[in-house]
Amino acid sequence: MSLPELDDFDRHLLTRMQADAHCKAETLAAEIGLSASAVQRRLKRLRERGVIQAEVAVLDPAVMGRGLTLIAGLTIGRDNYAALPRLRAWLAAEPAVQQAWYVTGEADLVALVLAPDMPAYDALCARLMAEVPQLSRITTQVVIEPLKRSLALPIA
Amino acid sequence: MSLPELDDFDRHLLTRMQADAHCKAETLAAEIGLSASAVQRRLKRLRERGVIQAEVAVLDPAVMGRGLTLIAGLTIGRDNYAALPRLRAWLAAEPAVQQAWYVTGEADLVALVLAPDMPAYDALCARLMAEVPQLSRITTQVVIEPLKRSLALPIA
DNA sequence: GCTGAAAGTGTGTTAAC
DNA sequence: GTTAACACACTTTCAGC
Secondary structure: OOOOOOOHHHHHHHHHHHHOOOOOHHHHHHHHOOOHHHHHHHHHHHHHHOOEEEEEEEEOOOOOOOOEEEEEEEEEOHHHHHHHHHHHHHHHHOOOEEEEEEEEOOOOEEEEEEEOOHHHHHHHHHHHHHHOOOEEEEEEEEEEEEEEOOOOOOOO | OOOOOOOHHHHHHHHHHHHOOOOOHHHHHHHHOOOHHHHHHHHHHHHHHOOEEEEEEEEOOOOOOOOEEEEEEEEEOHHHHHHHHHHHHHHHHOOOEEEEEEEEOOOOEEEEEEEOOHHHHHHHHHHHHHHOOOEEEEEEEEEEEEEEOOOOOOOO
């Protein structure tokens, strides 16, 4: 994949689109000093090039009954490292796992889990431990309060 | 805030909108078996009620020069707990911090950081330690590979 | 209440410049 | 990149369920 060059207009557009992808091209155009047509053409190009990977709706977790957030560190025993693909697949398939990272550090994998409440999280862990027995440890950090929730990237 | 009741149509819409908020109402209508008008009306209501909090563009981190992801556990000494608001404000204001959670567990706060490379992350940590001296420890997990990246919630 | 269809409005798209 | 003509999507209205 070639790295597309972005000018200041693109950067302004991307900054704005990361905050609100629903707004009209005319609004964006007025803000960055461009015509609406130019804005749409640029947006189309950014989408086609894959700079804009998707536009998604962000929902209120409380309304959806997922008021509890947990950060789980997953550790596989040294002897069971072959089970890693299996664990990754499990995380990928589980809807309650919103995000997951394969890391180096204290744990092997870190997962961001959204649950209705603690019993539900307990049940999830039990299921995980049962279905991936090679998993040796789950260390959980309970989120008291989410401070920042976004997928936005800093724009240089 | 009253919890809005959602029917099956709403749930289908939300599921679809979490994956792609750019698609046309007519497309959604055909998929869930409703007229385009009804879909638009429902979407408007879901936005007004705050069920849909935002629609945002998701960018490619590689293209934006943020290929490195890190998970930082931040610990404040027992004596310096009054510095917590200051630390929270710092994280909120720092663009490289994409997500942050106030947690109970090994650390006091967990931050998801996006950096161009390790030197940049080092510089960020140095700046943080300098500007919030009450911070006693930063434990970093380096992300080898992101497995899942989304803000989508499971729809019951 | 909510839906579906048609009319009306505004936006996204395309072509010429 | 801008402007203008065009096509299409969204909005509103209204009748009906």
